[in-house]
Amino acid sequence: MQCRDFRELADSYLSDELLVETNHDVLRHLETCAGCRRELAARRELRSKLRVGFEKAPDLQMSEEFAGRLTTQLRDAGFSGARFPAAKYLAIAASLLIVGALGFIVMQQRWRRQTVVALTASVVGDHRDCALNHRLDEKPIDLDDAGRKYDSAYINLVKAVMTDGKLPAGVEFVDAHSCVFKGRRFGHVILRYGGQLVSVLVTNIESKDRNGSTGVKEAVAEAQMDGFQLAHFETTRHTVYVVSGLSDAENRSIAQAIEPSVSRHISDAEGTT
Numbered sequence: 098m099q100c101r102d103f104r105e106l107a108d109s110y111l112s113d114e115l116l117v118e119t120n121h122d123v124l125r126h127l128e129t130c131a132g133c134r135r136e137l138a139a140r141r142e143l144r145s146k147l148r149v150g151f152e153k154a155p156d157l158q159m160s161e162e163f164a165g166r167l168t169t170q171l172r173d174a175g176f177s178g179a180r181f182p183a184a185k186y187l188a189i190a191a192s193l194l195i196v197g198a199l200g201f202i203v204m205q206q207r208w209r210r211q212t213v214v215a216l217t218a219s220v221v222g223d224h225r226d227c228a229l230n231h232r233l234d235e236k237p238i239d240l241d242d243a244g245r246k247y248d249s250a251y252i253n254l255v256k257a258v259m260t261d262g263k264l265p266a267g268v269e270f271v272d273a274h275s276c277v278f279k280g281r282r283f284g285h286v287i288l289r290y291g292g293q294l295v296s297v298l299v300t301n302i303e304s305k306d307r308n309g310s311t312g313v314k315e316a317v318a319e320a321q322m323d324g325f326q327l328a329h330f331e332t333t334r335h336t337v338y339v340v341s342g343l344s345d346a347e348n349r350s351i352a353q354a355i356e357p358s359v360s361r362h363i364s365d366a367e368g369t370t
Contacts, residue, residue, distance in 0.1 A: 098126040103133045104323060107140055108218065139321050143217075146320070216281075216300075216336070220329075221322045223278035224296040224340040228287050235277045240284060243275030248301055250335055250366040251275055251284035257362035258286045258297055263354040265290065265347070288351070295341040295351060299363065302336050317352045319345065328352035332363045 103126055109115050110123050127134050226232050244252030255273045271287040271294065284299035320327045326348035329338045337359055339352040 098122045100126075100130060100133055103127075103130070104136065107133075107137055111137070111141060111144060136323065143320050143322060217320060217322055217327065217338075219278050219281050220283075220296075220298055220300075220327065220338045220340055221325050223276060223281075223283055223285070223298060224325060225323070226278065227276050227285060228294050228296045233276055233278065237274035237276040237285070240273045240275050240286075243282070243284065247275070247282055248284065248366075250299060250301075250363045252366070254284050254299060254359075254362065255286055257359045258288075258355050261354070261358045263357075265350055265354065267291065268295075268351065290341075290351065291343060291347065293342045295339065295343065295348070297351075297355065297359075298338045298340065299335055299359075300338075302331065302334055317349065317356055319349060321345075330356050330360065332360055332367060334367050335363050337363070 103123060106115060106119065106123060110120065115123065127137065223233075227237065240251050240254060244250070244254070255270065259270060267290055269289045271289050273284075273286045276283055276285050281300055286297040288295040288297065317328050317330045320329075324342070325340050326343055326345050327338055327340050328349050328351075329336055330352065331337070337352075337356075339348055339355070341348050341351075343351075
């Protein structure tokens with residue numbers, strides 16, 4: 098097994114989705130490859146952070162009012178059970194409802210974690226295969242043309258990225274286009290900083306990706322995958338990633354610099370669609 102093969106299988110390995118024989122191949126490779134062991138540890142840490150983040154997400158928590166009201170109803174049903182046997186069935190039904198709701202929440206959390214990991218992997222893949230290696234299956238198209246045809250947020254995106262004068266000194270514009278990686282379309286602005294190419298990737302968050310999202314713009318969040326640093330922020334219907342081989346602090350500084358103007362630009366575009 099080569100390192101390239103391992104990277105393609107790493108997420109499936111962590112999710113226990115591989116055949117026994119393939120698992121053995123992965124383990125043999127990890128025994129001799131320190132780089133892939135570090136990569137696996139980084140992915141496991143990312144999954145752990147995502148799991149904790151989702152479990153603590155406000156929109157997935159049972160409200161205190163609901164919990165208190167349900168507790169009172171169950172208690173009252175129990176006290177009145179001697180005179181009204183039917184109340185026992187109410188208590189049982191309510192308990193089953195709680196179990197079902199908790200099961201749904203757990204499944205929803207798992208589904209959302211998988212979706213976020215898949216999106217992050219697509220972002221890293223697009224940066225690697227488009228900006229660095231120029232080996233996409235589908236040829237990129239002009240950014241403004243893609244904006245008129247697919248997503249108005251792409252129109253004048255370069256101006257939004259380069260405006261406000263907040264980018265670190267030395268950041269240079271390289272290219273801009275719209276590209277597709279594994280079926281997902283991105284608005285892609287490529288910068289250069291410190292000798293490294295930096296991808297600013299904008300994509301629409303479809304309803305299946307939001308699944309429970311509050312629709313409120315998130316602050317800049319960070320992660321790491323395949324040796325690349327990632328920082329991202331969200332608007333109502335889009336997510337913006339900054340991906341590079343820079344240090345965590347350098348990559349984050351670019352994301353923080355462009356967040357105000359890019360968020361305004363995309364929010365204005367969302368308001369017209």
